[in-house]
Amino acid sequence: MFRNLKETIDLIASIPVSPERKExxxxxxxxxxxxADVGERINLNFICTHNSxxxxxxxxxxxxxxxxxxxxxxxxxxxxxxxxAMFTKVxxxxxxxxxxxQKLSDNGNPVYAVKYAENAHPVxxxxxxxxxxxxxxxxxxxxxxxxxxxxxxxxIAGAEKRVAVKFEDPKSSDGTQEMNRVYLERSLxxxxxxxxxxxxxxxxxxNSR
Numbered sequence: 001m002f003r004n005l006k007e008t009i010d011l012i013a014s015i016p017v018s019p020e021r022k023e024x025x026x027x028x029x030x031x032x033x034x035x036a037d038v039g040e041r042i043n044l045n046f047i048c049t050h051n052s053x054x055x056x057x058x059x060x061x062x063x064x065x066x067x068x069x070x071x072x073x074x075x076x077x078x079x080x081x082x083x084x085a086m087f088t089k090v091x092x093x094x095x096x097x098x099x100x101x102q103k104l105s106d107n108g109n110p111v112y113a114v115k116y117a118e119n120a121h122p123v124x125x126x127x128x129x130x131x132x133x134x135x136x137x138x139x140x141x142x143x144x145x146x147x148x149x150x151x152x153x154x155x156i157a158g159a160e161k162r163v164a165v166k167f168e169d170p171k172s173s174d175g176t177q178e179m180n181r182v183y184l185e186r187s188l189x190x191x192x193x194x195x196x197x198x199x200x201x202x203x204x205x206x207n208s209r
Contacts, residue, residue: 001068001117005098008191009068015192022200025193028163029200031141032071036205042066042074043140047149047156051080051127052087054145054167054190060094060123061191064116065198076123077140079130081149085109086125089174093183131157165193 001009017025028044035042046058059078066074091101091112102122104111113122128134130142130153142159144150150164167190173182 001064002098002100002115005064005116008097009064009195012188012191012195015188015195017192017196021193022196024165025197025200027161028141028143028165029197029204031161031163032074032197033201033204036071036073036201040073041139042071043136044074044076044143045130045135045140045159046076046078046143046145047080047130047153048078048144048146049081049148049152050084051078051082051129052084053090053170054186055080056086056090056125057094057187057190058143058145058165058167058194060099060114060116060125061187061194062197063123065191065194067116067120068195069198069202071198071201075136077135078125079128079132079135081130081152083109083127083129083132085127086112087171089170089179089183090187093180093187096184097187 032042044062046055048055055078059076063076085108094114095101100115102113104113109127111126114125115122138158139160141161141163142156144164145167147166156162167186170182170186173179
């Protein structure tokens with residue numbers, strides 16, 4: 001991994017996750033562990049309303065933490081109940097945390113390649129509906145990252161498991177002096193929880209062998 005990103009992950013490793021949040025994260029860890037036990041592909045689709053902030057942060061950090069803990073066959077996606085655009089502050093925040101980001105298109109809904117290591121395939125990010133053809137059509141965990149999407153989508157076609165892991169929307173800080181701080185804190189919070197998920201999977205796999 002890139003050196004600056006590795007330093008960020010060292011910081012993330014020290015961020016505590018409360019027992020209440022660990023309980024919320026447990027169904028996601030169990031889905032990953034079950035697939036890893038039998039060597040199956042692990043598809044995770046992180047879903048929020050606009051696929052602009054929280055779902056992208058979750059997608060990217062989950063992919064990175066799977067790589068960090070050497071959990072194979074993890075493929076992370078994101079989507080929304082509607083498509084808008086990945087918010088520019090998300091890319092800026094991730095860049096400051098050590099990711100290398102390339103903007104592949106420059107339209108109303110740009111496509112970003114988010115790299116976390118020199119020779120790893122980048123995470124491709126753009127806003128899309130959760131059932132877009134880019135995302136898996138079946139056998140995936142639908143991870144609901146906001147209340148609106150969770151309540152507005154009582155049924156996710158093709159989802160093998162549905163898990164609600166909700167985060168507060170950093171959008172509330174847009175245009176304020178607190179904006180940079182709030183986006184950084186939300187990114188670190190999501191990263192810490194994805195770290196906890198993948199760490200617990202690794203620990204369980206290790207103990208079962």
